[in-house]
Amino acid sequence: MSTEELAGQVLLPFYSGLDAEAQAATVQRLHLAGSIIMGDNVPGMSDGQVDTAAMLGVTRRLQAATQAGGRSWPGMIAVDQEGGMVSRLRAPLTEWPAPMSYGAAGNAPLAGDAGTAMAAELAALGFNTDFAPTVDVTMGPADRAVGARSLSGDAGTAAGLGVGFAQGLLAGGLLPAVKHFPGHGSVTADSHESLPVQNGTPEQLRTRDLVPFQAAIDAGLPMVMTGHLAVSAWQPGVPATVSAASYAELRAMGFQGVAVTDALNMGAVTGAYPDDSAAPLALAAGADLLVMPARVDVAHAAIVGAVKTGSLPAGRLAEAAQRVVTMMMWRGRTGAAPGLPPGSGAELSRHISAAAITVLAGPCQGPLVPGSMRIAGGSALDRARFAAAAGAAGISVGSGPLVTLIGFGGSAAAPEAAEAAVAVALDAPWPLADSAAPTRIALYGRTPGAFAALADVLAGRAAAPGRLPAAVGPHPPGSGCG
Template sequence: MTPEEKAGQVILPFFTGTDVEAHAQVVERLHLAGSIIMGDNVPLDASGAVKPATMQALNRRLAKASAGRAWPGIIAVDQEGGLVSRLGRPLTEWPAPMSYGAAGNGALARLAGKALASELAHLGFNVDFAPGADVTIGPNDPTIGARSFSADPEAAAALSVEFSRGLLEAGVLPAAKHFPGHGSVTADSHRSLPVQGATLEQLEARDWKPFRAAVGAGVPMVMTGHIAVPALEPGVPASLSQATYGALRDLGFEGVAVTDALNMSAVKGKYPDGKAAVMALAAGADLLLMPADAAKAHAAVVRAVKNGRLSAARLDEAAVRVATMMHWRGRAGAPGGAAPGSGAGMSSRVSAAAITVLAGECRGPMVPGAVRVTGGAPRDRALFAAAAGRAGLRVGSGPVVNLVGFGGRPAKGDIAVALDAPWAIAGSTAPVKLALYGRTPGAFDALAAVLAGKATAPGKLPAAVGRYPVGTGCR
């Protein structure tokens, strides 16, 4: 490959809108690794639902832009479940990853990962930037929250590995993220550069356990986060830090190290015009995700090799790792995938296994046959009303069910329900408190069934919520 082809092979760009042709031509001209699909690239109908056939066609055009190589191009998406889900209905809606921590069932996480990825594969995706292997510290974690499987490093490790295995079984490559751990910092890297003040010993004991497990399980990609770690390299985002990539390789990782999006505020302002791309590659990254300007990043990498700021051997190493991963993916064959919505039953099963009682009775009906509902978004209340009807509950009178979403205020009412991260109800005055970890139709069915006494709540808290410790739940 020429230096220009190698430089393209290590860049994964984004584009805006749903007009794919101009972007596909850029991928072809610069020999880019492929493309990532963001929310504004997803074709929607008038009701806001994904148009599967159009999405397939768009991805086929992007795949064609990588034709001529001996390996397929990357067609990637962020589809974790919960708040980070680029593709909505008619694809299956999945609850937050913390659901698997509450359910405490690795086999269920694996089956869910496979079902989620099968629908992605059907649309032409071959990479999902999931799962989050971050260990959350609870309410002081503003970014990850319910995107984390658990506050327990061992549980987060086991469950993220099983979810990754499910993705791989469906033919979709996972990426464990965000090394060296984003769940234990108190700032959001989308807005600023968080500082991780832990010692290396503390990182090893908590944040790095899921990544060590991922490496041991053969996960093909690890994503580095935009987090400054003074114990490794003060003031430098981990995604651009040689010491951080050294620590990752010291775990035994031999796969593709991919940066978090380089257009995020933690790096974009300080390292413009391709500077971040060159720094990341020189530090040890193999794949540069979403540089603010792919053409400038490409030109900067080529120029850096020519003037000696980036060694040709380092670019070769990165390009070979990406090409090897995709060559292996291409040789493995593309499973047929599964139709959009085919995982709905599995999604419901996850929520039914995860729903957790923090305070209240564990047996029998929690309400007398009718309820009032408040809080949440209009869609949340509509889904709850529909689920209540299916469970035989009337809506309009009786105890007040208060739905509390991400960042919600302490809930009043008779029954407080956390829809996302459970610590939103830590200060609730409601005598009954439930954690749901999702806002899907299946999650609301699980909630209505428990309220009506038609099902029990088997979940256990995977993270402490105020005075309720890890493991709180019905016995």
């Protein structure tokens, strides 16, 4: 390959809007590795659901663009689909609860089944890569960026569940990428906005944040995503995505696969490295695949220019491209996954929420509300879904005790929560620490299946077997009725 072709093979760009033709032309012109699909690239129907036929047309067009130059291996058609808050494609595809559900359920095979089912629906739409799972070990409410995206506050649990979910993705036909090395769950800043600093000692990192990544490496998983956080013990002030010391640590752990950066258009990078200057720096440091530079043409030119000046050794660029191409050749040899129709995992999604739901305070048996209740909080869609699930469970809505839904960023101190008889955290369970409600429930999701699980517990038709995967105020990990 020429330098220009090699530079293309290490770039995975995004694009704005629904014009896949323009993106396909860019992919072909710059010899790019493929494309990542974000929420605004997903074609929709008049009822708000995903137009799955049009989505398949988009991925096929982008895939064709990657092979227009005679490539024999598939291009990378990627998405961020974790479940919960990070879900680029929603109904009619199965909606999955937050990954913390797996930690609350404490069931690695269940996480694997979910990964397989999620991957199978995406594979049917032409995707072959999912930047999931997030294996960051959360430290609790001070963790602003990860929250319920984390599987657990326990390193060993996050490791087992993360490997299980990733292996499920592989079984369903998608390449997984564990993220965000060396662990975004124990820093307080959000790298979408600024650069977090990890001040842990090397021993603290080895015994906590790095544990899930070591497990992923030992399991032979193909990709590790580096995060935009500076590790003081390795290279102070420099994001791991552009830090040679961070990549050296990753390789010293035995990783031989593709090291992929978190999105290069995030605030932690763009402020310090304008005009996509981070692209050649990340490659020189040890990255193999660069995700979402702010302007892919500028990043491509920066990489080519850095090779010409010698600031990026030609051999390092070739090594990075070889890793990416080798992985995609392997993926191509496995054959395209047959896939499953949209919504095939709905019953499994409901089962996961039923296994995860956690009663933090209140009775562990019997009905938690009488035959009628009032609903407050959450979004309009949350309330509508909950009301429908309540009706199916035999609970009417309009009078009786108040059940308050607390969504992402919500507070148990909100006016509608003050008189709640039942407080329900829909995402991370942290708001329950401040709730005075006599009954407090962690749901870890706002899917139809999650609300069905909630309604069954409130009606006394089902138990709540889940246990807290991380501490919530005075309640230690493991608290719950299960």
